[in-house]
Amino acid sequence: MHPSRAVSRVAESIDEVDRFATELDAWFASAPGLLGRHGTQLSTLSEVLRPALLRNREHLAGLDTGRDAGEVYDACRRADRRTVFVRRLWQWFATRFDQRRDPRTRDVLQAADEVVWSCWAPAWQLTGAGRPGPAPLPYLDPQISASTTPRQDVPHDLAAVRDSELAAQVRAMPVPVIALPERVAWRPWWLVLLAHETGHHVQFELTPDAGAAAGDVVADAAARAGAGDDEVLGWQRWSAEMFADAYAAVLTGPAITWAVGELELRAGDGVLRSPAPGYPPPLVRLALLAAITGEPAVVGDPASTGDPGGAGRGPAGSGPLAARVTGLLERVPAVAAALLTVPVGSATLAVAAPQAVAWRQAAAVWRRQLTATAEPRPSATVDAARLCVAGAVAAWRDTSAGIAADRHGSGATAGTRGTGARTSTRTAAGTGAGGASDGDRLSRRLLTVLPACGPSGLRSTTAAPAAAVRRAARSVSDALFSAAVEEEP
Secondary structure, X not given: OOOOHHHHHHHHHHHHHHHHHHHHHHHHHHHHHHOOOOHHHHHHHHHHHHHHHHHHHHHHHOOOOOOXXXXXXXXXXXXXXXXXXXXXXXXXXXXXXXOOOOOOOHHHHHHHHHHHHHHHHHHHHHHOOOXXXXXXXXXXXXXXXXXXXXXXXXXXXXXXXXXXXHHHHHHHOOOOXXXXXXXXXXXXXXXXXXXXXXXXXXXXXXXXXXXHHHHHHHHHHHHHOOOOHHHHHHHHHHHXXXXXXXXXXXXXXXXXXXXXXXXXXXXXXXXXXXXXXXXXXXXXXXXXXXXXXXXXXXXOOXXXXXXXXXXXXXXXXXXXXXXXXHHHHHHHHHXXXXXXXXXXXXXXXXXXXXXXXXXXXXXXXXXXXXXXXXXXXXXXXXXXXXXXXXXXXXXXXXXXXXXXXXXXXXOEEEOOOOOOOOOOOOOOOOOOHHHHHHHHHHHXXXXXXXXXXXXXXXXXXXXXXXXHHHHHHXXXXXXXXXXXXXXXX
């Protein structure tokens, strides 16, 4: 006797689950050897996805095939949507892991992995928070700057309404990620942006209610420095980005100031306006970095934003916008000091201050090594990768292309010291037309030495908290049986 239509239809849906499960098994089996030091993140992904898939299969196996065939077909369609949902959730992460298999992106992401760890692990060491958990996973994305996917943010590629449930589950997954602009593959000194993005994740991981904690500290400092109520709200709104900047400044020194200055150079009064609700005006942002690092930051056109020799006098002009920014700049010293007191676990960024001088000296050594005749040699210390990148930023600025960019961008100075023409300290890097040869050489050296920096072994021996994994697994499993997944799109 031939099986009924209902039995065959259920068998088809079960086969779809089993085929995907086999594909998933093969991917996880191949991953450890190909994807490097990400065992803890891969384990977390497995522990979340497999139970959801198993629950869907068990549900299919328990369907009553003796009832109306149309009802069985409806149930199978819902189950198929669940299978597709789990597949899409896996693919969101798998495509980011799999960039490490691609020869075109493998080297830069291996370098990025080391820089992230070099920015991640010190937070646990400095604050006494124990062993660091799984570090954020960097990946390349077609965007201008870097960005994180912390728990409360919707991944930009899942912003459509139909992807809202998938975005929710990505956010719930205890596998933090960082998107990098594709240009880091050929300009790897831009990996310095990872210090800022890792700072976001450090804040979320180590400090309960991190956003409110930073906002309260910053708001109190601004208010005591004379800010009115509306301005205080602005400082609160910017606190997450300012904390990440402060974190990066402590760990990389003026290298992050250069990167932010490059990203924030704008025409006219653009440096006086917030580019997005969560960010202060560029001139204020750079003044904060200058206050923390003690190095001046130059941004904008002196004709519209101020006199490059007049650091601290504020923006040019007398309109409401200039007056507002002048007031913000007056609060910068107090806010910068307050950022170093924002709770990070049981400590603050101030605990890193004694090491900052030694870190800058190490970055200066990397700068010399990256431009010397001999090839630079990797270091096994946890700080090496990020300080190598910090040194690379200085080395890039020593190239003819970097010097030209600095001179072109010279404008308003945000900081405490005057500026002048940059003097090259190039050694044996060589200079081609437009700085092509020395920039290419620097890029090659970075992509060679960075992946070999840092301690050996897994980047974390501590798995994601079991409670967080259980919550994520339950969240995905429950989402499968929700209307958002089961219903027709």
